[in-house]
Amino acid sequence: MTPSYREVVDSGLGYSHLVKRGEVVRIVDLEGNQAVDTLFYNAHDPSERYSASDTIVRQQNLYLTTGTQLISSEGNVLLTIIADTCGRHDTLGGACAAESNQVRYALDKRHMHSCRDSFLLELALHQPHMSKRDITSNINFFMNVPVTPEGGLKFDDGISGPGRYVELRAEMDVLILISNCPQLNNPCNAYNPTPIEVLVFPAPAPEN
Amino acid sequence: MPDHELHESLRGGQMWSRVLRRGQVLTLTDVEGGATPAALFYNASQPLERYNFADTLKAQHTAMLTRGHVLYSDMGRVLCSIIEDSAGWHDTITGHMTRAASLAKFGAGSFQKLRNEQHRDTRSNFLIELGKHGLGKRDIVPNVNFFAKITPDENGQLSWQAAREAGRRVSLRAEMDVLIVLSNTPHPLDPSAHYAPTPLALSIHQGPLTVPLDDLCRTSCAQNGRGFQLTEQLNLGVS
Numbered sequence: 001m002t003p004s005y006r007e008v009v010d011s012g013l014g015y016s017h018l019v020k021r022g023e024v025v026r027i028v029d030l031e032g033n034q035a036v037d038t039l040f041y042n043a044h045d046p047s048e049r050y051s052a053s054d055t056i057v058r059q060q061n062l063y064l065t066t067g068t069q070l071i072s073s074e075g076n077v078l079l080t081i082i083a084d085t086c087g088r089h090d091t092l093g094g095a096c097a098a099e100s101n102q103v104r105y106a107l108d109k110r111h112m113h114s115c116r117d118s119f120l121l122e123l124a125l126h127q128p129h130m131s132k133r134d135i136t137s138n139i140n141f142f143m144n145v146p147v148t149p150e151g152g153l154k155f156d157d158g159i160s161g162p163g164r165y166v167e168l169r170a171e172m173d174v175l176i177l178i179s180n181c182p183q184l185n186n187p188c189n190a191y192n193p194t195p196i197e198v199l200v201f202p203a204p205a206p207e208n
Numbered sequence: 209m210p211d212h213e214l215h216e217s218l219r220g221g222q223m224w225s226r227v228l229r230r231g232q233v234l235t236l237t238d239v240e241g242g243a244t245p246a247a248l249f250y251n252a253s254q255p256l257e258r259y260n261f262a263d264t265l266k267a268q269h270t271a272m273l274t275r276g277h278v279l280y281s282d283m284g285r286v287l288c289s290i291i292e293d294s295a296g297w298h299d300t301i302t303g304h305m306t307r308a309a310s311l312a313k314f315g316a317g318s319f320q321k322l323r324n325e326q327h328r329d330t331r332s333n334f335l336i337e338l339g340k341h342g343l344g345k346r347d348i349v350p351n352v353n354f355f356a357k358i359t360p361d362e363n364g365q366l367s368w369q370a371a372r373e374a375g376r377r378v379s380l381r382a383e384m385d386v387l388i389v390l391s392n393t394p395h396p397l398d399p400s401a402h403y404a405p406t407p408l409a410l411s412i413h414q415g416p417l418t419v420p421l422d423d424l425c426r427t428s429c430a431q432n433g434r435g436f437q438l439t440e441q442l443n444l445g446v447s
Contacts, residue, residue: 052262053303053350057396062301062364073348075306092271092301094262099284103267103435116282133346135282137262147360151272151297153265 005200011193012113012182014122018043019170022203024082027178028165029142031194033158035181036141037095037115040070040078043173046130048072052091052137062147064089064139070168073136078174083167086160090145092153094137095119096183105185115179122177140181141166143188158188214412218245218392220405221326223333225340225389227252228382230443231417233291236354236390237409241374244356244395245408246304246330248338248349249279249287252385255343257283261300261350267431271360273298273352276428278383278435285439286432287386289425292379295371299356302366304330305396314394314403327403333391341387354378356395368397381415381425383439 003026009015011034019025027036042048054071056062064070066084069077094100097116101109116135123130142160147153182193217239218224228234236245251257260282268277275293278286290298305313310329317327334348355376357369380388392408394400419426419436426436 047345051303051350053301054306056366057302060366060397062360062366073306073345075308092262093266094260097263097282097284099282099438100260100263100267100280101284102438103263103280103284103431107434107437132256137260137350145266147271147364149359149361151270151359153269153271155266 001201003199004202006197008195008197009178009180010195011180012118013180014118015178015180015198016122016126017176017198019174019176019200020203021170021172024167024169024201025079025176026165026167026199026201027141028163028197028199029086029160030162030197032162032164033142033160033189034194034196035143035183035189036196037179037181038139038141039119039136039177041134041175041177042072042078043175046134046175048074048076049134049136050078050139052139055091062092064091070139077171079168079170081166082169083165086142086164086166088144088159089166090140090143091137092147093140093143093145093155095179096181101185109185112184113182115181118179118182119177127175155186155188212414216410218390218408218410220407221328221393223328223337223389223391224410225337225387228386228388228412229414230382230384231415233379233381233413233415234388235292235377235379235411238295238355238376239374239409240406241372241376242406243392243408244398245354246391246393247352247354248334248389250343250347250387251281251287252387255341255347255387257281257285258347258349259287259352264300267435268429271301273300276424278425278432279352280435284435285442286383286435288380288382290378291381291425292377295355295376295378297357298378299353299358300350302353302356302358302395302397303350304334304391305394306331309396313401317403328393330391330393333393334389337389337391353395358397366397368399383419383436384442
């Protein structure tokens, strides 16, 4: 099928795009092991937004893959993952921020670029009715953050690779907000943030 | 009872909020065994700074909370420290129930029928209590569920662990002035389809303003040492 839209998002950039109900979004990890920090909102009322905890509870599983329904804060299905050539995506690790980088790595890391900065700038430039209040816990596509039965949390080497992708069918009109992660303190991306591609495929024609 | 110590109790289904001043210690007691209070935390003087479960877990390389852990805000600062805990595991991954989820699980339980025994759901309770502070839907984030233990298997499948001994306690020390919101309502993964949340006891006392350099929560990992430094920069010179 021919995409109706495609755009490469370079490393370290923010991005937002409206997707209509029924359209399919494909996010491609072009060079491998690139974390794609992603949030979703009801396009008509962004106070209804992706909920990591409701998504986990609905499927009683921590990891996102084919079949996972992405659940909103109001308990509605925003999108469904319908294809996944990576196999597992994270929604526990959240987004990097200048301030959390100081905690995690060193106090002198505050100058470094971060996902939260990309989210904030993208909202300020292109979604002026939204703000930091709307930045909630996100999905990290292509990230591997396993939890042990004893309650430990690890940031493992990625299990993605060049060209792997995830496809999501929009179950309502949704706003997608992406930060193509600029993190340079974490070996998960081999300290080398790389571009991704976002493609949108039209909704299948309704059957008569 | 000394007036420098506050004691309150929450019935099953009840919500509560309060600004916990820096240095104050809030102790929650699961009176009968089975309470799983949901909690949200905000910087009381700037509520745009709020609890962040992801930053809390990844800074401390943990998927659960217990003594020695701290609750991080989204600004790299410590809201509260867990200074005592007899439960050993508190959940912060599985969130809370909406009104629709509560209706589907427990049935109507309306005010018209049950009066103040009505079935209250966590999200509605949060909205009511947050509304008293000028906050709302956009301020609700994944919360803490005290006394709830949910464990994953190697594939990430979650299991509810019914640890129900009465009298379990957890103590939180506020590291700045913190707005804390509690809802003593059923946990979304509690398998019981019978609406019967049990009582929660609260006590608050004033502790010291300064956190010693050898404090358990400050020293439990290098990240927390930096988190306390960033938090103390809020209070420049005030001790």
